[in-house]
Amino acid sequence: MTKRKGDVTARQIEQFLSGNSALPLGMDLFGTIVKALPYEVSRTKTLEFLTKHTYSLRSGDPAPPYIARLIVELKLAGATSLRVPRCPECQKEVPLLYAKSDTYLCRPCYSEQITDVCARCNRTQRVATRRDGVVLCGSCSHALRREI
16 A cells, blocks of 8 residues: 555654543544545644644644544544533534634634624624725625615
8 A cells, every 4th residue: 555645644643642542442543534634734734733732632622623623533433532622702512613813713703703893884793794995794785785
């Protein structure tokens, strides 16, 4: 069997995780890693993140989406004591797809934090669109589309 470039990083992640007592013995760790992280870039980022945040698989602390994917796949493969990252705002186990400062947020919490004054109605609302520096709320954005 020939080695592909991505196999090297997957093997490094496998070695990093192999001593983790939260993972059951005999688990196909390599196969699970490849399934959760099909692209080399996500494997490289995962290895970097896990090296800096060694307890991230068990803590439930906010983490990038690729870490959440890995945890979900490891849990499906039999790991029981891992925790999916929770949103730091609402504490829900939902995908954390939005980076804000030094953390990750779910979509509803991120949306709540991106409010601004609408250029059309002058109310502080969630930003629906920004065009050429003009901020519009959802109502005004829809109204403008109907007018055009």
